[in-house]
Amino acid sequence: MTTNPSDSRAYFFKIDTTMKKIRQSLQKKLDDAQLDITVDQWVLLDHIYRSQKNGISQNELAEMTVKDAPTVTRIIDLLVKKGLAERAMAENDRRRFNISLTADGEKKFHDAFPIVAEVRRKGWGDLSENDYQTFVRILDSIYNNITG
Amino acid sequence: MTTNPSDSRAYFFKIDTTMKKIRQSLQKKLDDAQLDITVDQWVLLDHIYRSQKNGISQNELAEMTVKDAPTVTRIIDLLVKKGLAERAMAENDRRRFNISLTADGEKKFHDAFPIVAEVRRKGWGDLSENDYQTFVRILDSIYNNITG
DNA sequence: CAGTTGTATTTGTTAAAACAACTGTTAGTG
DNA sequence: CACTAACAGTTGTTTTAACAAATACAACTG
Numbered sequence: 001m002t003t004n005p006s007d008s009r010a011y012f013f014k015i016d017t018t019m020k021k022i023r024q025s026l027q028k029k030l031d032d033a034q035l036d037i038t039v040d041q042w043v044l045l046d047h048i049y050r051s052q053k054n055g056i057s058q059n060e061l062a063e064m065t066v067k068d069a070p071t072v073t074r075i076i077d078l079l080v081k082k083g084l085a086e087r088a089m090a091e092n093d094r095r096r097f098n099i100s101l102t103a104d105g106e107k108k109f110h111d112a113f114p115i116v117a118e119v120r121r122k123g124w125g126d127l128s129e130n131d132y133q134t135f136v137r138i139l140d141s142i143y144n145n146i147t148g
Numbered sequence: 149m150t151t152n153p154s155d156s157r158a159y160f161f162k163i164d165t166t167m168k169k170i171r172q173s174l175q176k177k178l179d180d181a182q183l184d185i186t187v188d189q190w191v192l193l194d195h196i197y198r199s200q201k202n203g204i205s206q207n208e209l210a211e212m213t214v215k216d217a218p219t220v221t222r223i224i225d226l227l228v229k230k231g232l233a234e235r236a237m238a239e240n241d242r243r244r245f246n247i248s249l250t251a252d253g254e255k256k257f258h259d260a261f262p263i264v265a266e267v268r269r270k271g272w273g274d275l276s277e278n279d280y281q282t283f284v285r286i287l288d289s290i291y292n293n294i295t296g
Numbered sequence: 297c298a299g300t301t302g303t304a305t306t307t308g309t310t311a312a313a314a315c316a317a318c319t320g321t322t323a324g325t326g
Numbered sequence: 327c328a329c330t331a332a333c334a335g336t337t338g339t340t341t342t343a344a345c346a347a348a349t350a351c352a353a354c355t356g
Contacts, residue, residue: 125293145273
């Protein structure tokens with residue numbers, strides 16, 4: 001990072017390019033393992049898995065992942081087509097679906113998780129716990145400054 | 149961020165969602181100002197502007213922005229269609245184009261820049277210079293760990 | 297209880313991402 | 327010089343992003 005005034009605070013590019021590299025690396029490893037899912041499908045799979053006790057709506061998934069509703073609809077279409085997730089009508093609100101994983105979906109989660117964890121570890125390298133807390137604090141702060 | 153072991157180091161989501169919010173916010177402000185460009189078009193516009201002395205190839209733009217060559221081809225198609233950029237045959241290599249901005253492209257850059265800068269400032273808020281250096285160090289480190 | 301407002305999801309469209317396959321040009325090797 | 331490999335860019339296809347508009351249902355208001 002230079003001290004060129006027009007570059008200072010040009011952190012957008014860095015976040016963006018770093019995230020792109022992470023996505024590319026993760027996608028490649030998922031492909032290599034022949035898991036037949038994309039990174040975005042993994043992200044939804046992960047969120048569904050973690051909230052499976054109650055079942056989760058598409059809108060909730062959209063908000064958590066910062067995707068919009070149509071995007072979530074289409075990714076879930078793909079997950080359903082692949083037999084990894086299913087839509088159950090919510091009994092108290094017929095507009096809503098409760099999304100859950102099928103047995104195959106849970107298996108997929110468990111197959112993919114170690115790969116994701118490995119990329120995380122590799123990316124983090126030997127950065128410290130202190131770094132982690134600072135990093136999270138800054139990201140949260142940017143997030144809140146932008147949305148707030 | 150919880151201390152749940154399965155969540156620790158789940159920094160991918162945070163980078164991803166923060167970047168999405170930044171993009172959404174910036175896109176909205178570009179739209180509000182009726183600048184008629186997307187965030188990705190802005191990113192290319194910015195990189196072309198900053199390397200305009202020598203003229204830059206599509207491949208170089210692809211590498212800098214971590215987009216692949218077809219994506220760059222198509223975004224430049226759009227910039228050219230909008231009259232913001234132009235392709236000049238490189239005189240010493242007929243495979244290559246030197247991409248540069250038109251007068252309208254430079255005007256667009258100057259019109260959009262304050263908006264981008266404002267979103268940057270808003271996102272950064274009152275985080276410190278020290279934070280900035282740490283943030284950049286960590287992002288660079290992750291980038292290198294992933295690609296290296 | 298009719299009418300409005302709000303919510304959950306889907307469909308249509310344009311832009312962008314990434315891979316594969318292709319054209320055309322350059323460089324290197326025998 | 328012919329042959330091959332490497333390089334720059336384009337085209338085709340599937341997935342994701344995001345807006346707008348539509349459908350269907352729920353909740354509120356008078």
